[in-house]
Every structure is written in structure tokens, then in C-alpha cells.
Amino acid sequence: MSTTTADDHHDEHHPSGMMRWITTTNHKDIGTLYLWFSFIMFFIGGFMALIIRTELFQPGMQFVDPQFFNSMTTMHAIIMIFGVVMPAFTGLANWLIPMMIGGTDMALPRMNNWSFWILPFAFTMMLSTLFMDGGGPAGGWTLYPPLSLQTGDALPFVIFAIHFMGMSSIMGAINVVATILNMRAPGMTLMRMPLFVWTWLITAYLLIAVMPVLAGGVTMLLTDKFFETSFFNAAGGGDPVLFQHIFWFFGHPEVYILILPSFGVVSSIIPTFARKPLFGYSSMVYATASIAFLSFIVWAHHMFTVGMPLAGQLFFMFATMLIAVPTGVKVFNWISTMWRGSMTFETPMLFSIAFIILFTIGGFSGLMLAITPADYQYHDTYFVVAHFHYVLVPGSIFAIIAAVYYWLPKWTGHMYNEFWGKTHFWLSTIFVNVTFFPMHFVGLAGMPRRIPDYALQFSDYNQIATIGAFGFGFAQLIFLWLVIATIRGGAKATDRVWEGAEGLEWTLTSPPPYHSFTTPPNVEAELGLASHK
Amino acid sequence: MKQKYLIRSASSLLGFMVITSQNVWADIQPYNMTEGVSDISNQVFGLHMLIFYICCVIGVLVFGAMAISIYRDRKSKGVTAAKFHESTSLEFLWTAVPFIILIGISIPSAKVLIAMEDTSGAEMTVKVTGYQWMWRYEYVDSDIDFYSILKTPRDEIYNKAEKNENYLLEVDNELVLPTNRKIRILLTSSDVLHAWWVPALALKKDAIPGYINQMWTVIDEPGVYRGQCAELCGRDHGFMPVVVRALPPEEYDQWVLDQEKKNMASSSKVNDKKVVEVTDSQVALNN
Ligand code: HEM
Numbered sequence A: 001m002s003t004t005t006a007d008d009h010h011d012e013h014h015p016s017g018m019m020r021w022i023t024t025t026n027h028k029d030i031g032t033l034y035l036w037f038s039f040i041m042f043f044i045g046g047f048m049a050l051i052i053r054t055e056l057f058q059p060g061m062q063f064v065d066p067q068f069f070n071s072m073t074t075m076h077a078i079i080m081i082f083g084v085v086m087p088a089f090t091g092l093a094n095w096l097i098p099m100m101i102g103g104t105d106m107a108l109p110r111m112n113n114w115s116f117w118i119l120p121f122a123f124t125m126m127l128s129t130l131f132m133d134g135g136g137p138a139g140g141w142t143l144y145p146p147l148s149l150q151t152g153d154a155l156p157f158v159i160f161a162i163h164f165m166g167m168s169s170i171m172g173a174i175n176v177v178a179t180i181l182n183m184r185a186p187g188m189t190l191m192r193m194p195l196f197v198w199t200w201l202i203t204a205y206l207l208i209a210v211m212p213v214l215a216g217g218v219t220m221l222l223t224d225k226f227f228e229t230s231f232f233n234a235a236g237g238g239d240p241v242l243f244q245h246i247f248w249f250f251g252h253p254e255v256y257i258l259i260l261p262s263f264g265v266v267s268s269i270i271p272t273f274a275r276k277p278l279f280g281y282s283s284m285v286y287a288t289a290s291i292a293f294l295s296f297i298v299w300a301h302h303m304f305t306v307g308m309p310l311a312g313q314l315f316f317m318f319a320t321m322l323i324a325v326p327t328g329v330k331v332f333n334w335i336s337t338m339w340r341g342s343m344t345f346e347t348p349m350l351f352s353i354a355f356i357i358l359f360t361i362g363g364f365s366g367l368m369l370a371i372t373p374a375d376y377q378y379h380d381t382y383f384v385v386a387h388f389h390y391v392l393v394p395g396s397i398f399a400i401i402a403a404v405y406y407w408l409p410k411w412t413g414h415m416y417n418e419f420w421g422k423t424h425f426w427l428s429t430i431f432v433n434v435t436f437f438p439m440h441f442v443g444l445a446g447m448p449r450r451i452p453d454y455a456l457q458f459s460d461y462n463q464i465a466t467i468g469a470f471g472f473g474f475a476q477l478i479f480l481w482l483v484i485a486t487i488r489g490g491a492k493a494t495d496r497v498w499e500g501a502e503g504l505e506w507t508l509t510s511p512p513p514y515h516s517f518t519t520p521p522n523v524e525a526e527l528g529l530a531s532h533k
Numbered sequence B: 001m002k003q004k005y006l007i008r009s010a011s012s013l014l015g016f017m018v019i020t021s022q023n024v025w026a027d028i029q030p031y032n033m034t035e036g037v038s039d040i041s042n043q044v045f046g047l048h049m050l051i052f053y054i055c056c057v058i059g060v061l062v063f064g065a066m067a068i069s070i071y072r073d074r075k076s077k078g079v080t081a082a083k084f085h086e087s088t089s090l091e092f093l094w095t096a097v098p099f100i101i102l103i104g105i106s107i108p109s110a111k112v113l114i115a116m117e118d119t120s121g122a123e124m125t126v127k128v129t130g131y132q133w134m135w136r137y138e139y140v141d142s143d144i145d146f147y148s149i150l151k152t153p154r155d156e157i158y159n160k161a162e163k164n165e166n167y168l169l170e171v172d173n174e175l176v177l178p179t180n181r182k183i184r185i186l187l188t189s190s191d192v193l194h195a196w197w198v199p200a201l202a203l204k205k206d207a208i209p210g211y212i213n214q215m216w217t218v219i220d221e222p223g224v225y226r227g228q229c230a231e232l233c234g235r236d237h238g239f240m241p242v243v244v245r246a247l248p249p250e251e252y253d254q255w256v257l258d259q260e261k262k263n264m265a266s267s268s269k270v271n272d273k274k275v276v277e278v279t280d281s282q283v284a285l286n287n
């Protein structure tokens, strides 16, 4: 560490080696742990995806048993959602929020340690179910009963794992809220916070609101299975559809938990490389808030086919369509930020531009899915698979990758290799489309999702998708190598790193001191604001 | 073959954004939603294309603006960045215009949805029950009742025999239905969730234990229409297809008569057996 800040003597006290990481309460260390955890889970979840795509390369059963196939789709989804995207965002929040708001650390550092260290146990427990009697969970990540109640020994372990993941997320979210509301430097008013901080604040409230709902739902599954309750058992007076309402009351806000922080990331990166302030800052904040509000009243668009009353279907159709409005506002604002800027196209910018385009395509298919009569045809087909992969892979995942390229020089003090960054970008972008675009077509042509084998007319496009998936997977190895290489060395990064970068984190050294701002920065001066404004 | 994939995928990619030549359309037809063979399925297809075209137009505008900006506003061209960062009128405009477009879409969508939900005035009723992993069809107005199971041989699934053209979409007993009659379909399940789906009729609904869902259709053209279970139902979810054979009304009526005759024959056999059983037990009692 080359810093000469007043608190250097703190650094001498931490334990070294493994104990440093196990006992750390430092926001940067914990951020690093979250990000590495997420990265490892990304490869595990990706490996499962490749098993799925390998089986689907050709019609006929070639490699795996259908039951194992189902447990792969189930585990892949749970890992990617709870093990990759959510921890990656929490890792970014840990690293960035204190630096962005001019604070020292997170508000609740010990809880921070705990909320991370729960995760490896939760996921070890979940992965271990693959070796249990009856195999892993195979009822889909949505865990619909009665099917999920047919799970073998794995069920209680999966449910406990979900409880742990939920506790971890809730603690992480409370920490984010406490940090943002209490740790801001003087002058960092709410409406001066970077959008990443804003989107995370709103995401944190969503998490606190819906994770307990999921926990309640899966606990009812548990008691249905082991304690003879009948919440979801029709024969005992219960209702299988009730679970779906509970699940999606969590599930739809959850999909926004998976995307809102990406909006924040992209809203930081685009202005930097366009060298122009973010267009419509306050409408971005309001749009995020209205998306969050609407996300609580659209859940049943995932269950149009369960046989809801007409009025219910109409309500959920209209409410869902409404979400397109604030989402559109965001896209328009990003493009207006680029408009008449002075752009350069470093790797983070490339990933952000791809994010805007491909996320918008996912938004289009979302709008199509919102049209209830058409959703009767799309529902539970590969069209839905295409939709959510477009919003999640070139959406959430690309934003996370963009964030890593953007802030890695700040975190490590080294520049990454731009050539390999761009190679990674082009390979990822090409292959993500080769993988997921054809899924729109097979879905429309009638291929249901979650099937291990399919009719002959779907062969061509499935083959293309499988090739794309392998290409995408291998492209991520470049990323892994590049991140490691950058941590180990490389050209020295300046403090500001990017010519157009604005924000408090860039006023710190690269890498930043262990405790971010031990004396509050002069926010107005650093951000170039006149203090009387 | 390879070339064909390439051409097809490239043209489909193009087709999604730029709707131009007749050729492109001819190529991606089979990969679009089916127009189907009922009035409702045609309307659903219409909605699907309407919203698709609207998305295309918005896409061309949005991505077009972006492309212009990416092409023009480059630092390497020596441009300096403008300073503007808000515009109330613009922001109002792009909140209001999408809102109006959405209202425009929601009206026809609501109309189709209302029509889809109107099961009144049905001329016949079939009850469909999902099982792991087959369907049961009960004709409520006559006593026809049978199970329908995947017919594809295991050897085809496990690549020991060549796959036939209806691979995985063929069953032992097809659901026979008349054309030009309003048919009500009731749905339930005996175990886990299933969903009964025939794309050509735009019919898809979940089969749920403890629930009876309903939907309706009028089939316009005779033919064989294939679909699949569309809700994960366990190990063999991918192996429980739905096959509907639509017959002209007269042929259908004849089919019903034939089935009932067959039933009579077999059920009278069953009755005979029962009688025998009864007499046996009576004999036993008498002794
Ligand atoms: C314009 C905004 C969006 C709209 C109108 C929309 C609409 C929908 C609808 C109606 C479905 C249900 C489709 C069906 O099962 O028949 C769906 C599924 C899904 N959406 Fe979206 N969506 C939007 C954005 C997003 C975003 C931002 C994400 C996450 C990053 C997302 C993730 C998902 C997922 C994961 C599913 C599938 C869940 C499952 O069944 O496993 N969507 N979306």
C-alpha cells in the first residue's frame, strides 16, 4: 500500500493469511470476498448450463437422465440468481458505496462479515444435495408444489439453504440502507448520490420486503412435507396456486433486485465515456422508484395460465404493461447521455452499450409477454427463456462485468489489458446472441421450456444455441485470466483512471486506502458543485 | 446443411429487426407463432404480430438514434461534449408517448382476452385430467373415457432407431374433436401441476389438483394438431404430448357412435364378469 493516510497504523493490526479473510470487517475485503464467491459460482452454474445445452444439442436422450436434467435446470437457476448476480451486486455495493458517499466503511461491519460468510455454507449445503438419495431438487427454481414436494432427501436442505441465502441478503440490505442513510459525507445530499447508490438503496428495500415472503413460502413447503400441514395440498383443503402467488410476490420484485443495481452501474459508466453528465438524473431516480413500486403489483403475470378471474388477468396485464414506461425512460435517458457526447469505447463502455441494446430487446419480449392472450401461447416456452436470459445475461451479468472493468483499476491500482478486454467483450456479445436469440424462434414454434428432449423441428436452432453457449462459456475464461493478471500487475492506474470519471471514489488513491474516507471529503469541491446551489 | 443453418439464422436475425424481403419471411415462417385454426388463435396471432411490429418500430428509432450517436459523437473525431443534462419537455414526451401506445395495445388485447374467457354456450364438454405422465380424456356428454400416452418407442428416444417425423409428438389415443362446434374443455390434475397446450388452437391452461379450469375453442379446419405438456411435472415432463384430431362434424358423430358401440361391447363384458362374481359370492353365501 502506497498510501500515507492518517490511519496507516490500523493496517498493522489485522491478522494475515486465511484469518484475515475470515475475521475481516472491512468493506473492501468483504466486497472482494463477495465478488470472488460470485465468480466461482458463475463457473459452477455455467458448468450446469453447459450440461443442459449438451443434452439439448440434438434430439434424443444422449448424456443424462431426465431427472438429473431437471435438477440441473433447477440448480443452475438458483445458483445464478442467488449465488452469482445477488452476491456480485452486494460485493459491488460493499466496495463502492462507502467510497461513493464519502464514508469510512459500511455502517454495520460485523454483520457484514456474517452476511458474507453464511453464503459458502448455504451453497455447499445446496450443492451437496446432488449426492443425496433422490438427487438434487428437480422441480424448477420456482419450487411449485405438489411437484417440489416429491423431492427426495434434498428438500429440507434446499429449503434451509434458501433460508440462509435470504438471511444473508436481508442483512446485506439492512447494512446498505444503514450505510447510505447514516454514513454520507456532509454535502452528499440524497439527490447528489450517484445512481448506483440510489438504485442499491431502492433494491435494499425490495430485498427487505420480499425475502421474508419467500422464506415464509418455502417454510410452508417444509411443514407440508414433514409436519402434515396442508397449505398447498388440495386433498387437505389447501391450495397449490397459493404457493405461486406467494412465490411470485417475492419473485417479480426479485427480478428487479437482479436488474436495478445494473441500471446504477450503467448510469455511472455511460457519462464517464461520453464525457457528459447523466441525462435526466432526477427522472432516473423517480423511474427506479416507480419500477420498484410497480414490481409489487404485477406478480401474477407469471401465472396467467392458472385460471385467474378475468378481472385479475386484466389488472395484471395493464400493470405489467405500465412497467415498460419507466423502463423506457431509463433507456431514453442513457441514449440522451450519449447524444452529442465525446465518446470513447473502452471495455466498460462497450459492455454498457451492449447492455442497453440487449436489455432493451429483453424489455421488448417482456412487453410481448405482458399481453395476456399472447402470453397464453408464450408461457412456459423457450420464448420466456429467451426473454429472461436477455435481461439477465447481457443485462445483469454484462453490467457486473462492465463494473468490474470500470472499477478494477481503482481497486487494484493496475490497468487491465484493453486488447483482451475488448476480445472478451466481442466474444461474449456475439456468443450471447448466438445462444439466446434462436430461443425466441423455437419458443414461438412451440418448444416448451424445461424439457430434456424435443421434437425434430426444433433441432437446428437448439444446435446453434448449444454452440453459442460453449463459446460464451469459454469467453469467460479470458475474463477470469484477465482479472487475475490485473490483480497481479500491469500498468499503473492513475487516481482518476478514466478521463471523464466523476465521483468521490476517483478522488481516492488507486488502490484506495484500507479505510476509505477517514476525514470527510469536501463534497461540493470534489464534485465541482457550487456550494450555494 | 451447415450453410442452410447459417443462412437461416442470419436471415432470421435480420428478420427480427428489418422486415424487408418476401424471402426472409418465407424462411422464418415456421419459426414464428402459428396462426392456428381457430378464430381465437388467429386473433392471438394478430396481437402477437401487432406488438412485435410496434417493438420493431420503437427498436429502429431507439437503436437508430444510438447508432447515429455512436457514429457521430466520437472523441476520435475531435468532437467536444455538449453540456446539457435535462429537458423537461423531452422527458415528458417520452413518458407520455409510450403510455399512449400502451393504451392503444391494451384495448385489442383486453378484447381478445374477454373473448377467450367466455366459455358460455358450449355444445360439448371434454374433461382433461393430467397424470404423471399421460392425459385422460373424458367426454362428459357420452361415456367415452380413455388415456393418452406417448407412442414414440424408447429405441427412438435412446437413439437406437431412426426418429420418425412425429417424434415425441405422437400418442396412442388421440383426442378426437369435431370442427365447427363450440367445445368446452375442463382441466384438472390427479397429482402435480401440468398444462395442456395445443398451439394451433391457442389453448393453454394449467391442470391443477383440486381445481377445475376451463377454456373453449371452435376448430375451423379438420386436421391433426400437436402440442405438449407445458408445466414442469417431473421426470417425464418432456414426454407427455397432446394430440388432437379434428374431424368434420358428421365424421365426428360417427366416431362417437363407434366408440360407444365399442364401449357397450366391452362394458357388457365387464358387466358379465360382475354378474359372474356376484353369483359366485351368492353361491358362497348360500353355501
Ligand atoms: C419491460 C419489463 C419487463 C416485462 C414487461 C416483463 C414481463 C415478463 C412476463 C410477463 C413474464 C412471464 C412470462 C411467462 O412465464 O409466461 C416474465 C418472465 C420473466 N422475467 Fe420478465 N419482464 C420484464 C423485465 C424483466 C427483467 C428486468 C428481469 C430480470 C432482470 C426479468 C426476468 C424475468 C424472469 C427471470 C422471468 C421468468 C421466471 C420464470 O418463470 O422462471 N424480466 N417477464
Ligand SMILES: [Cu+2]
Pocket (backbone or CB within 6 Å): A251, A252, A255, A298, A299, A301, A302
Ligand atoms: Cu415478472
Ligand SMILES: [Cu+2]
Pocket (backbone or CB within 6 Å): B193, B194, B195, B229, B230, B231, B232, B233, B234, B236, B237, B238, B240
Ligand atoms: Cu408436464
